[in-house]
Amino acid sequence: MEILFEINWDILKAVLIIIGIDLILGGDNAVVIAMASRNLPKSLQNKAIILGTTFAILFRFMLATIAIYLLTIPYVQLIGGVFLFFIAIQLLLQKSDESHKNISASATMFGAVKTIIIADVVMGFDNVLAISAASNQNIYLIMFGLIVSVPIIIFGSKLILHFMNKYPVIIYFGASLLAYTSAELILKEVKLQPFILHLPLVHLIFPLVAIIFVVLIGYTSRKKEAY
Template sequence: MTDLFTAEALAALLQVIAIDLVLAGDNAIVVGMAAAAVPLAQRRKVIFWGIAAAMGLRVFFALITTQLLAIIGLTLAGGVLLLWVCWKMFRELRSHGADEIAPDEAMDAPDPSGTVTAGVAGNAAVAAAGATTFGAAIWQIVVADVSMSLDNVLAVAGAAKEHPTILVIGLVLSVVLMGAAANMIAHVLHKHRWIGWVGLAIISYVALDMIWRGSNEVLRHMA
């Protein structure tokens, strides 16, 4: 635990917390939007299994983080992947997230099967999407979760660098936030967009740092 009490370690810890918060909120938005596209009677199941899948994938990738980071070139590939995530985040933040829906809001969204409920019934994007089957919604979430969970683990590992304690804290925190507070975080990020911009800046820095370190690693291996 002694590595926690240095300025470098504390800076890395703050980066990890910011990354976990932003990516947990983004994952919740993915779950909410997928749930809003299925008939109302199936939405609770979609939300439950969507969040469960996100938690499970985070645990899985966390368990093999050491093996992942030992692969020559993965740090570079992870940095490039995170840059793509940053581009998506930038586009979402620039559009002010007008079409974003948190899991709890999905329960009040228009029923694409024909029944319109209270709440955000005016969300035309959801209504226009048409009904999606339960299986298709789960598959959509799982595909997104694989990418986002890997992004989360690589970003946390990239920020933690040579601090294994912070790496463990970050990975545990990402699972806890996804399971217990993702819905609330999604609302906070939607209301206070500046938090998302701060998170975007931190993840961009981590991505560029990973690309730099990964490139040097590959060049050393080739030499």
């Protein structure tokens, strides 16, 4: 019973983290979709959004499958964890319009769909890596994460962006979630296990230090911008 509870808790924790990652990182992708299709006639906008999102999710699934394999290679979990850590910092440092200023609108549905797919794959790499890391390479959890991201991207992201702008603490929560995931990924690196085994409470202290460090960097940076 204890083992079953532990397994269920691990799955539940992964599901909650994946949903949180989707909520935080899915908002930008909706802005990309809106900007790429804004010059289309109203009758074609929905088609472009549905087609573009469908193909983008398929590409994400392929990237996630590749990520599962890559995370089994020595030192890749360490590198991926460090990369996620910098994504967490970047989430707090970037201005809301900087990541979208180079997204051009298209006057044709094909052009809009192409823009949506390319931009989503490039911008969604952090989402794919974070989900792959949080799922502990469980293909079913990765599929769940990608499926959950669809309605978030299509329907909920503008609402999320609104609340993120209105309540900046949400962004800090998202960055903390990514920092926690990055620390967990680093701690799972096989090559580090001989060192980690000799460090008491490292699984509690290291994620906490990562979260505090990211939040302090973001808070200090935003304070400087305010002045």
